Amino acid sequence: MSVGFSTLVAVIGAVFFGWMLIRSPMGSRWLDFPVYWEAGRKAIQGLTVYDVQGHFQYKYSPFIALLFGKAFSSVSFQTASWVYQKATLFAWVGIFIGLSRGSALKFLLLLLYFGNALKLDLALGQMNAWVLILLLALFTEIDEPKLSPAHCSFSMRFRKDILFGLLFSFAVQLKLFALVLIPLLLLRREYRKIAFGLLSLPLLSIGGYALSHGFQASLAENSRWLSSLSSSTDVLLLSPQNVGLLGTASKIFGLLAGKAVWGIIGIGFLFALYRGRSRSNEWFRNRLLFAIAFFNPLVWSYWILFTMPLFVEKISRLQLPRPKFYRIAFVFTALFxxxxxxSQHATWAWQGGLFAALAILGVFDPAPLTPADHEVFSRSP
Incomplete structure (x- = not known):
């Protein structure tokens, strides 16, 4: 790309992110951060954080609530809101730049396709940027080649696996869907990383909370956390705003049949991952992050942000073949x-539009067609 185009994209990005930087977070959609804030205030006082039901109940680890409370205990709600949203904005800027890998075109396409979802994520005060950063870092750690004993002692590898386990556990406590790491860890036989991650869950969630409020209180609060997970999912599953596979299928076919469809397609997805076990870890990373927005029981519209790595991969490999009807179909598909x-707030997007777009992104293969495929296309009118 020319220097002029890169400069234009840089200006567009600066205007877009600069506008969000100067906007006040205290809008009508500032709904999720107040949940974290209130949970944090309760946690540092030793009160339960799971006494609110419905969409706005706190759904994460009590240890995370405690950390949230301690981090913002000395500032007002307004100050905490500004600091949190702007820090999250800078985190998203880093993610967009990192995924673009120096390509102005990729950066522009990410802004065009995901800018609205990013605005909604920031307007709500979500923590998805921090979870995505953790997951990208953890996937990168798995991707590192095994160091030979001559260059890395057993104790060093042991410490690296412990650190991985702690970060993995922390990511799971932020969002349970961080468990998407497990299929790749199993395929790569990273059993020690899995073990440290699973052991770190009670160590951090129970032990970390117990340091402030005692062991019995920590056990009780963690028990409430586990109970809240199952109770909240079924209530919200049929929400009009739940745009994932399970939510969409359940609204079309009913809850029982929807779960069956979800299970069958999920098994097929895992089988496809197993068949591709020889592929790169980046290939797995992109598809497992995509799975968050497709297979999670509860998927809100702005979760499409987790599909950005797969989106970048596919546009990087895109080479349109010659058949005219294929190019026309691609253009219409891309526009859809x-x-x-x-269309984050459009009814048609909630009622299947976003799900269809996610399915297209997941299935579409931009690799060049084989000569045999071109021959088939050439016979078409």
């Missing part, structure tokens, strides 16, 4: 995905 991704 764009329309769905930017």
């Amino acid at each position: 995905v764009f329309a769905a991704f930017v």
Whole structure:
């Protein structure tokens, strides 16, 4: 790309992110951060954080609530809101730049397709940026080649696996869908990383909370956390705003049949991952992050942000073949995905549009067609 185009994209990005930087977070959609804030205030006082039911109940680890409370205990709600949202904005800027890998075109396409979802994520005060950063870092750690004993002692590898386990556990406590790491860890036989991650869950969630409020109180609060997970999912599953596979299938076919469809397609997805076990860890990373927005029981529209790595991979490999009807179909498909991704608040997007766009992104293969495929296309009118 030319220097002029890169400069233009840089200006567009600066205006877009600069506008969000100067906006006040205290808008009508500032709904999720107050949940974290209130949970944090309760946690540092030793009160339960799971006494609110419905969509706005706190759904994460009590240890995370305690950390949240301690981090913002000395500032007002307004100050905490500003600090949190702007820090999250800078985290997203880093993610967009990192995924673009120096390509102005990729950066522009990410802004066009995911800018609206990013605005909603920031307007709500979500923590998805921090979870995505953790997951990207953990996937990178798995991707590192095994160091030979001559260059890395057993104790050093042991310490690296412990650190991985602690970060993995922390990510799971932020969002349970961080468990998407497990299929790749199993395929790569990283059993020690899995073990340290699972052991770190009670160590951090129970032990970390117990340091402030005692062991018995920590056990009781963690028990409430586990109970809240199952109770909240079924209530919210049929929400009009739940746009994932399970939510969409359940609204079309009913809850029982929807779960069956979800299970069958999920098994097929895992089988596809197993068949591709020889592929790169980046290939797995992109598809497992995509699975968060497709297979999670509860998927809100802005979760399409987790599909950005797969989106970048596919546009990087995109080479349109010659057959005219294929190119026309691709253009219409790309426009449909764009329309769905930017229609965060449209009823049609909630009622299947976003799900269809996610399915297209997951299934579409941009690799060049084989000569045999071109021959088939050439016979078409």
